[in-house]
Amino acid sequence: MAEQIEFDQAHQALQEITESLEIGRFVHVRRQLQDMEPEDIAHLLEASPRKSREVLWQLTDPEDYGEILDELTEDVKDSLVSKMAPEVLAEATEGMETDDVAYVLRSLPDDVSREVLSQMDTTERLLVETALSYPEGSAGSIMSTDFITIRGDVDVDVVLRYLRIKGELPEATDALYVIDTENRLIGELPITTLLTTQPDIPIAEVMEDAKEAIDVNMIDSDVASLFERRNWVSAPIIDQERKLVGRITIDDVVDVIREDAEHSMMSLAGMDDDEDTFAPVVKSARKRSIWLAANVLAALAAASVSNMFEATLEQMAAIAVLMTIVPSMGGVAGNQTVALVIRGLALGHIGDSNKRELLMKEALIGVLNGIMWALIIGGIVVAWKGNWLLGGIISAAMLTNLVVAGIAGVSIPILLKKMNIDPALAGGMALTTVTDVIGLTVFLGLATLLI
Amino acid sequence: MAEQIEFDQAHQALQEITESLEIGRFVHVRRQLQDMEPEDIAHLLEASPRKSREVLWQLTDPEDYGEILDELTEDVKDSLVSKMAPEVLAEATEGMETDDVAYVLRSLPDDVSREVLSQMDTTERLLVETALSYPEGSAGSIMSTDFITIRGDVDVDVVLRYLRIKGELPEATDALYVIDTENRLIGELPITTLLTTQPDIPIAEVMEDAKEAIDVNMIDSDVASLFERRNWVSAPIIDQERKLVGRITIDDVVDVIREDAEHSMMSLAGMDDDEDTFAPVVKSARKRSIWLAANVLAALAAASVSNMFEATLEQMAAIAVLMTIVPSMGGVAGNQTVALVIRGLALGHIGDSNKRELLMKEALIGVLNGIMWALIIGGIVVAWKGNWLLGGIISAAMLTNLVVAGIAGVSIPILLKKMNIDPALAGGMALTTVTDVIGLTVFLGLATLLI
Numbered sequence: 001m002a003e004q005i006e007f008d009q010a011h012q013a014l015q016e017i018t019e020s021l022e023i024g025r026f027v028h029v030r031r032q033l034q035d036m037e038p039e040d041i042a043h044l045l046e047a048s049p050r051k052s053r054e055v056l057w058q059l060t061d062p063e064d065y066g067e068i069l070d071e072l073t074e075d076v077k078d079s080l081v082s083k084m085a086p087e088v089l090a091e092a093t094e095g096m097e098t099d100d101v102a103y104v105l106r107s108l109p110d111d112v113s114r115e116v117l118s119q120m121d122t123t124e125r126l127l128v129e130t131a132l133s134y135p136e137g138s139a140g141s142i143m144s145t146d147f148i149t150i151r152g153d154v155d156v157d158v159v160l161r162y163l164r165i166k167g168e169l170p171e172a173t174d175a176l177y178v179i180d181t182e183n184r185l186i187g188e189l190p191i192t193t194l195l196t197t198q199p200d201i202p203i204a205e206v207m208e209d210a211k212e213a214i215d216v217n218m219i220d221s222d223v224a225s226l227f228e229r230r231n232w233v234s235a236p237i238i239d240q241e242r243k244l245v246g247r248i249t250i251d252d253v254v255d256v257i258r259e260d261a262e263h264s265m266m267s268l269a270g271m272d273d274d275e276d277t278f279a280p281v282v283k284s285a286r287k288r289s290i291w292l293a294a295n296v297l298a299a300l301a302a303a304s305v306s307n308m309f310e311a312t313l314e315q316m317a318a319i320a321v322l323m324t325i326v327p328s329m330g331g332v333a334g335n336q337t338v339a340l341v342i343r344g345l346a347l348g349h350i351g352d353s354n355k356r357e358l359l360m361k362e363a364l365i366g367v368l369n370g371i372m373w374a375l376i377i378g379g380i381v382v383a384w385k386g387n388w389l390l391g392g393i394i395s396a397a398m399l400t401n402l403v404v405a406g407i408a409g410v411s412i413p414i415l416l417k418k419m420n421i422d423p424a425l426a427g428g429m430a431l432t433t434v435t436d437v438i439g440l441t442v443f444l445g446l447a448t449l450l451i
Numbered sequence: 452m453a454e455q456i457e458f459d460q461a462h463q464a465l466q467e468i469t470e471s472l473e474i475g476r477f478v479h480v481r482r483q484l485q486d487m488e489p490e491d492i493a494h495l496l497e498a499s500p501r502k503s504r505e506v507l508w509q510l511t512d513p514e515d516y517g518e519i520l521d522e523l524t525e526d527v528k529d530s531l532v533s534k535m536a537p538e539v540l541a542e543a544t545e546g547m548e549t550d551d552v553a554y555v556l557r558s559l560p561d562d563v564s565r566e567v568l569s570q571m572d573t574t575e576r577l578l579v580e581t582a583l584s585y586p587e588g589s590a591g592s593i594m595s596t597d598f599i600t601i602r603g604d605v606d607v608d609v610v611l612r613y614l615r616i617k618g619e620l621p622e623a624t625d626a627l628y629v630i631d632t633e634n635r636l637i638g639e640l641p642i643t644t645l646l647t648t649q650p651d652i653p654i655a656e657v658m659e660d661a662k663e664a665i666d667v668n669m670i671d672s673d674v675a676s677l678f679e680r681r682n683w684v685s686a687p688i689i690d691q692e693r694k695l696v697g698r699i700t701i702d703d704v705v706d707v708i709r710e711d712a713e714h715s716m717m718s719l720a721g722m723d724d725d726e727d728t729f730a731p732v733v734k735s736a737r738k739r740s741i742w743l744a745a746n747v748l749a750a751l752a753a754a755s756v757s758n759m760f761e762a763t764l765e766q767m768a769a770i771a772v773l774m775t776i777v778p779s780m781g782g783v784a785g786n787q788t789v790a791l792v793i794r795g796l797a798l799g800h801i802g803d804s805n806k807r808e809l810l811m812k813e814a815l816i817g818v819l820n821g822i823m824w825a826l827i828i829g830g831i832v833v834a835w836k837g838n839w840l841l842g843g844i845i846s847a848a849m850l851t852n853l854v855v856a857g858i859a860g861v862s863i864p865i866l867l868k869k870m871n872i873d874p875a876l877a878g879g880m881a882l883t884t885v886t887d888v889i890g891l892t893v894f895l896g897l898a899t900l901l902i
Binding site for chain 2 (some may be wrong): 013015018031037038039040042043044046047049051069159160163166167168169171172173176191192195196197213227228229230231234250251253257258261262264265268269270271275277278279281282284285288289291292295296298299300301302303307308310311313314317318320322323324325327328331332333335336338339340342343344347348349350351352353354357358361363364365369372373376377380436
């Protein structure tokens with residue numbers, strides 16, 4: 001359990017540092033921070049309430065700023081960067097990879113970002129400006145321009161000597177790229193091949209085809225899914241003319257995978273996936289209010305349905321008591337389907353060829369569970385209220401609503417995706433509105449007709 | 452947009468294959484499958500309804516079975532493996548990595564798994580049995596035993612010659628492991644160092660400390676979080692005596708990250724994260740029913756609250772019409788907080804040192820949004836129903852419930868975690884029950900007292 005201890009230590013470090021800050025032992029904290037890896041400081045900052053976060057940032061060695069910023073999530077990064085002077089920021093970006101600098105600059109206001117750029121030396125600035133020219137969320141925006149190219153007509157031995165002179169390879173280098181005179185990518189040479197091949201063999205004989213090179217405009221989620229399927233560690237990036245323009249490494253891909261997966265979960269609950277756990281209260285309240293506003297409309301839609309049946313409700317209060325059960329069950333069942341479909345859409349498992357089967361399957365599950373819960377709830381209502389008719393009405397409404405939930409659970413996310421609306425963001429709320437309205441309409445409608 | 456095309460082609464391939472299956476062009480499909488990479492066949496199987504999936508599996512070259520099985524999610528894998536003869540399965544596992552074989556065997560019934568093991572040759576069987584001896588979800592269960600060890604007292608040149616004789620390196624090898632005579636890990640030699648160092652330098656001089664080696668019992672999510680923070684491609688695994696027992700590579704870590712992130716999203720909706728998109732209807736219906744059963748209890752709890760106020764409901768039907776609004780808003784606001792806290796707990800950002808701040812922050816957000824929505828909803832009710840008292844009552848209930856939602860949204864997941872119950876699984880349901888019951892009690896209670 002050695003590593004479990006390591007993790008407990010990390011939590012303990014946080015506790016200790018928090019306590020030291022409270023009693024003002026700043027020198028002590030500064031020393032502790034110096035002993036920590038930048039990525040661990042980043043973790044500490046994410047886990048710190050806002051006030052301690054700012055103090056910790058002041059106590060951190062500015063030399064680590066760049067690496068730490070790169071590890072932080074958007075909102076936390078923004079909160080720190082917004083208070084830094086452009087020249088400090090420019091200094092912090094020295095030694096960072098170009099794509100990481102671009103990532104940090106992207107979230108700054110335009111004038112600050114321009115100010116920071118103007119403080120860099122020309123080569124660096126040109127590289128960063130190129131990185132910034134690719135749209136956010138494209139392969140170009142997460143690639144680095146740090147890679148090693150070789151020519152196909154030399155021997156392994158020449159490459160080995162070249163690398164020894166070079167002395168250091170870019171991070172996560174697992175292959176060298178073979179290019180022609182026009183800078184077009186023609187192959188890849190895994191460095192393991194370099195190690196296991198006799199020195200006198202020409203590169204062209206041992207290199208691998210680079211047939212699956214990634215286009216610079218590919219969407220980052222698609223890049224991640226390719227990496228995941230192919231088990232890549234890094235991959236070359238080419239432009240429309242097959243010219244080699246960059247390289248994406250697995251660590252950036254892991255960030256994309258993590259963000260995409262978190263996005264679905266947070267969006268379903270109506271949250272921003274960048275949201276800082278310790279964001280300022282007013283800012284959070286405002287952001288979340290948008291989602292509550294959408295729900296007010298949904299809740300008012302449901303209330304309007306009940307309002308149409310006010311006379312029935314007046315006649316028999318038991319109906320009012322029971323009327324929340326059917327919408328509630330429909331919402332839960334429908335959201336199960338929505339979660340399944342959102343995951344399937346994200347993984348590319350659902351398309352035109354199989355959506356019909358999926359709809360049938362989820363509708364059938366609705367029928368099966370509908371029958372079961374219609375009987376159970378019907379039985380409970382008969383036992384509780386001693387009214388067979390009311391039991392029958394709630395059973396019929398339950399069965400209908402669970403089938404509707406299955407059908408809507410498949411259709412709504414697929415339709416939203418077709419309309420280019422993020423299904424994770426709007427799917428759950430739209431589904432709940434449908435199951436609320438249908439559930440109430442059927443239950444109260446039948447009650448009005450039959451009682 | 453070269454790669455967008457590649458992806459569209461993948462979807463088109465699925466469509467084509469589905470159509471070919473429908474009209475019985477099996478030979479054609481078999482040929483298409485032969486041209487595909489195992490991981491792409493796995494993707495095709497995941498995206499196929501059950502009937503076509505079985506046919507596709509029959510048409511796939513059995514030589515690819517092992518690699519395909521390794522890429523499939525649990526439920527899909529189970530559905531295929533359950534119909535394979537043990538000897539076919541034993542053959543399929545040849546050439547797979549040990550951890551992957553163990554992963555496949557773990558999901559089989561004990562007798563089938565024993566049967567498959569008995570068909571393997573002795574060396575292979577022993578390796579797989581060792582892998583199976585580590586508990587699921589531990590570092591040991593995802594590590595491979597395929598790695599290269601060297602001694603610290605030799606020169607770089609000796610290692611280079613050794614590797615050339617060996618001819619091939621295990622997948623994703625980015626470092627060789629330096630061990631002592633007792634097989635204890637003393638260092639790592641990145642293969643990039645091997646390429647950039649002069650041949651006559653001893654290994655001990657250029658190797659890196661392996662101070663952060665992972666213990667074989669570490670939980671896989673913690674392994675993933677270390678990989679993510681340290682940007683590792685692979686890492687050595689040691690036992691309690693620091694003896695080197697295995698190696699974990701980034702591709703297995705990516706699977707863990709993906710599964711963990713999906714787990715939160717699917718669990719919040721009451722779904723199993725292994726659930727096959729095209730699972731059999733009866734099996735799915737049964738699995739989901741458990742969650743619906745939990746919700747029945749929650750819905751009945753809410754109905755019992757309304758039942759206590761039946762007299763009030765009888766008196767004024769408008770109260771029944773409006774009574775769903777307050778619980779609905781509380782549930783949505785509370786689930787925002789729950790999502791934030793579950794993510795924070797999963798990332799290790801929330802602990803004893805900062806939970807008080809978090810509680811304060813979320814309660815304050817509840818106050819701010821509570822005031823805002825109390826005014827808006829109160830206003831709407833006054834305008835709609837022309838009843839100032841009813842407007843005041845719903846406002847008071849709304850404010851109370853949004854503050855409760857913030858407090859419960861923080862407390863419930865943290866308490867569940869303390870009780871060793873998965874907060875992602877039970878958090879949302881528990882929260883909704885609290886906000887339903889409190890929301891109804893305050894609204895109907897005030898109405899009973901004041902009207």
